[in-house]
Amino acid sequence: MRKIFYCFFIFCCVNTWSQDLEIYEGNQQGNYKTRLLELNANEHPILKGFTEKAAIYHQIGYYNKAIYNYKKALELGSIDAIQLKLAQSYHAAGMAKEAINLYEGVFVKDSSNLMVASRLARLYSSTRKKKQAVKLYQYLIKNDPSNPYYSYRLAKIFKKQGRFYASGELFLETFKKDSAHISSIFELAKFYKLLRFKDSTELFIDKGLALNRTHLNFLQMKASFLYKHKRYKESIRYCNMLDSLRFSNATVSSLKGACFEKMNQLDSAQVYYGKAVRMDKTSMDYAFKLANIYHKNKNPKQAKLILMIALFGAEPDFSAPQFLYATIYQEEGKLKEAILYFKKSYQSGTRFYKGLFQWAVTSEAYYKDKKIAFDLYVKYIERFESKDLVLTKYAKQRIKIIRKTLFLKGEI
Structure with a gap:
């Protein structure tokens, strides 16, 4: 009882x-x-x-x-x-x-408890049990095909796995199920951007902004998209919108500077590149852009100062900034220093053919021993013959002339 x-x-x-x-x-x-x-x-x-x-x-x-x-x-x-x-x-x-x-x-x-299946799938995904997560999300999609969440989560897994097209199809499927699913819209904008589908990229950026006109990611993407397609004034307008939302970072300032540079408003470009450098003092890219503006504005002293500070202790591929540094020295007639930085620009990025070419040209002008320039021209032809027809033609002409001179001297 x-x-x-x-x-x-x-x-x-x-x-x-x-x-x-x-x-x-x-x-x-x-x-x-x-x-x-x-x-x-x-x-x-x-x-x-x-x-x-x-x-x-x-x-x-x-x-x-x-x-x-x-x-x-x-x-x-x-x-x-x-x-x-x-x-x-x-x-x-x-x-x-x-x-x-x-x-x-x-x-x-x-197994009919889809709520449990959903929680389990998410846990599988977060604990690197991707195969189990994929199977479970596929099961969930089959049993609840109208739910956008399941196709979105599966798309995110495929994206991490590098299954680019499969993830894109699922993001599109998610959007079809829920046209206000802003996360899938953002992913689709990035997807079509990588495919270089201009119209589709802009379409989904605009859809995202229609849902949330202050969405920071969409605003940045819109500004970048407009810059890429040479709509500089419109790009600046979106950068200003980001500023009005108190969202200001080095990337946005640099983009604004790039727009002004393309419009040949170099003083404004200098201001915004300067802001980018102050916001991110570790970025060689921003420093290079600012130095390049100073160079265009005929201020080599300031350009060299910025490059010198930025290049101090630098080890990654900084071939373009070093090339600019060398160019400034070359224009000042300081060929020895120019050779040093042309050499560094090439060695910093061994595919940087302009660095090797200018190293050869400047060496020919500076050294009495033309064998140095000859070897560099030969190296340029061996590595970069198809890169630039004009430079290649010039290098071949110099090889021919220097070879003849060295032959007459009995040096080759």
Whole structure:
């Protein structure tokens, strides 16, 4: 008789715990500390008491306590609903493996529970179990084809796996299911940009801005798109919109500077490249652009100063800035220094053919020993004959003339 009563008691608790929990969760203004004291004062805790305490602890972020109380509740009755709550607490506590085990247990018993499948798929994805995540998202798409979330999550996995076209198709599928799905719209704008589909890229950028005209990513993409397609005034307008939203970084300032440079407004370009350099003092690219403006404005001293500071201790490929540095020295008639930096510009980026060519030309003008320039011209032809027809023609002519001179001297 006692056993029958106990089973009946558990059954009643199971049927009421979720309802009571919802009542508690809806009362966010309640004093949870007082309620916890009341529940802890109970010398004979029941399933409902453990689940209510667990729910409180979960809501206030005390996940270990939530896990403890859900486990205690499960000792009184193995109920799927409690297992799912426990799995959520495990997940929130960063214990993904334990959460996965619980979700898998529930899903094996009831594969029609798409909510569990969705949570499990996301956990698989976050724990590098990509194959399982892919299979589960495909299952979810099959069983709920109208849900844009599943196709979007699968697209994100494919993108990380390098499955470019497959991810693009799924992002497009997501957009067709929900034309206001702004994340998929942003991904589609990037997708078509990589494909160099101008109209489609602009279409999805504009769709994103139509949904949210202050969306920072879309505004930046729009400004960059307009610059690329030589619509400089429009690009500046979008850069100004970003400024008005108090979103100003080195990239935006540099883009604004580039627009002014293309419009031949060099003083304005100098201002914004200068801002970019101040915002990101480690960027060689911004320093090079600013130095290039000073060079165009006939201010070689300032150009060299900026390049010298930027190049100090630099090791990556800075061939273009060093080439500019060398060009300034060349224009000043300081050929020895020019040779040094033309050489560095080539060695910094061994595919930088202009550096090698100018190294050869300047060496011919500076050194009495023409064998130095001859070897450099030959090296240029061997490596870069097809790069620039004009430079190649000149190099071949100089090789022919220098070879004849060296032959007459008996040096070759």
